[in-house]
Amino acid sequence: MVSWLTAILRSSPKFTYNQPMAKKIVIVLPTYNERNSLKKFIDEVFEQGRNLPGYNIEILISDSKSPDGTGELAESLSRKDPRIHVIKVGRGLGVGLIEGHNYSLKKLKPDIMVQLDADGQVQADVLPRLINTLGEGYDFVFGSRFVKGGKNKLSFQRRLFSAGASLICRLIMGPFSIKEFTNSARAFTPALFKKINLERLPWREQTFIVQPAFLNEAILAGAKYKEVPLVFRNRHEGYSKNKVVNYTYDVITYSLDARLHKWGIDFPLFYYSRRAKTIIKFAIVGFIGVAVDFIFYNFFISFLGFRPATAKGFSTEIAILNNFSFNNIWTFRHRKTKSTFWQKLGIFNLVSLGGLAISVLIIKFLHVVYGDGFVLFLGIKIAFYNLYFFATLPPVLIWNFTVNHFITWKHEQN
Ligand SMILES: Nc1nc2c(ncn2[C@@H]2O[C@H](COP(=O)(O)OP(=O)(O)OP(=O)(O)O)[C@@H](O)[C@H]2O)c(=O)[nH]1
Ligand SMILES: [Mg+2]
Numbered sequence: 001m002v003s004w005l006t007a008i009l010r011s012s013p014k015f016t017y018n019q020p021m022a023k024k025i026v027i028v029l030p031t032y033n034e035r036n037s038l039k040k041f042i043d044e045v046f047e048q049g050r051n052l053p054g055y056n057i058e059i060l061i062s063d064s065k066s067p068d069g070t071g072e073l074a075e076s077l078s079r080k081d082p083r084i085h086v087i088k089v090g091r092g093l094g095v096g097l098i099e100g101h102n103y104s105l106k107k108l109k110p111d112i113m114v115q116l117d118a119d120g121q122v123q124a125d126v127l128p129r130l131i132n133t134l135g136e137g138y139d140f141v142f143g144s145r146f147v148k149g150g151k152n153k154l155s156f157q158r159r160l161f162s163a164g165a166s167l168i169c170r171l172i173m174g175p176f177s178i179k180e181f182t183n184s185a186r187a188f189t190p191a192l193f194k195k196i197n198l199e200r201l202p203w204r205e206q207t208f209i210v211q212p213a214f215l216n217e218a219i220l221a222g223a224k225y226k227e228v229p230l231v232f233r234n235r236h237e238g239y240s241k242n243k244v245v246n247y248t249y250d251v252i253t254y255s256l257d258a259r260l261h262k263w264g265i266d267f268p269l270f271y272y273s274r275r276a277k278t279i280i281k282f283a284i285v286g287f288i289g290v291a292v293d294f295i296f297y298n299f300f301i302s303f304l305g306f307r308p309a310t311a312k313g314f315s316t317e318i319a320i321l322n323n324f325s326f327n328n329i330w331t332f333r334h335r336k337t338k339s340t341f342w343q344k345l346g347i348f349n350l351v352s353l354g355g356l357a358i359s360v361l362i363i364k365f366l367h368v369v370y371g372d373g374f375v376l377f378l379g380i381k382i383a384f385y386n387l388y389f390f391a392t393l394p395p396v397l398i399w400n401f402t403v404n405h406f407i408t409w410k411h412e413q414n
Helices: 002-011 040-052 070-080 091-108 126-134 156-173 188-195 208-220 246-264 269-275 278-303 310-333 340-370 384-408
Strands: 024-031 054-064 084-088 112-115 141-144 185-187 226-228 372-379 378-385
Touching: 002 084, 024 040, 024 070, 024 091, 024 188, 040 054, 040 070, 040 126, 040 340, 054 070, 054 091, 070 084, 070 384, 084 091, 091 112, 112 126, 126 185, 141 208, 156 208, 156 246, 156 278, 185 208, 208 246, 246 269, 246 278, 246 378, 269 278, 278 310, 278 384, 310 340, 340 384, 372 384, 378 384
Parallel strands: 024 054, 024 112, 054 084, 141 226
Antiparallel strands: 112 185, 141 185, 372 378
16 A cells, blocks of 8 residues: 555656755854955855755854944845844854854754855865765764865965964874864764753853864764865955964863863863963963073083083073063063063062072972982882972962062053
């Protein structure tokens, strides 16, 4: 009975039994001040529809209330074309992406979810590659400038930056086999998106870390994934919203956090590192300073024949200058201060001398109490005096940071 009915239905020319309906692709375009590139890029994306028979493309612009009027432009485009939708969201790329996907899932019912940049840097021809690869049985496909066929047409510094960021992700977070973690050209199934743990994804933080983090969480959600070539062009319009040094900091701390999680250690390192950013930057500068001190100390003794005490005087002052420069241009960059550059340098020197006095006193005290000796750690003999050295680091860091925070780079309201 059933087979008889099926045979009739199949032979009927009007009935579309067995013929799949067109699948709906919803592309989220997060925007912040992309007024000059948006329309052109949307046209390029719809053009790609020709290479995607059997699919309908819709676009969702999630605009963070751009002051340049991108939102108004998006709304006027959406009034003219029912395939274009717009939502207004808070600031941040992560907010634009995740609120966009959530809205798309609820209201637009996509068969395939996609995200792309709106500034036209991602060449739209990546779209058929993403979609067709997804159709091969993957549930997460992402564009990559660093696989064969991919291209990164940015300036030399920007190329170095993107390659460096992905290398850090590969080495620390993994998997190493993935070549690029840091762009937004991605396609995935709604089923996979629903499995992603958005609680763990730092999408509300205003940082581009959402790009590698989203990839990481998709893999943790069990994604069957593949990297496809992506051509990334230079920006023609608008400006970059990415901040190189801060982003590198986020990439390192997030990758470490993700690595700990993979080892079964759930410590919110990334969360704390963002909140304790100033003191952590200060500590990083301090540790670099220790290395600088050590290298120059040895250089003066071995190559210039200085006596150790003289060498230490010079090497410490070089380290102080090194630390001052980095703290001035990085750690406390945004502080508005009343004191001049030279006043700050003078106070910083004095504070550092204070730190030196504290460390000498601590070492003296520990030496009097515990004397000389060794401990065995993983089969290695470690002298007490080395432990004393490390014991000085936390108190000296606290001293230096507190005094510099409240005095050298004292924040003045006006
Ligand atoms: N909704 C929303 N989108 C954002 C925000 N910041 C960046 N974007 C979008 O994210 C995409 C990538 O940002 P870009 O500034 O182009 O970053 P980039 O491509 O790494 O840097 P460039 O190479 O200089 O363009 C663009 O479509 C931006 O409009 C934001 O705060 N909210
Ligand atoms: Mg861009």
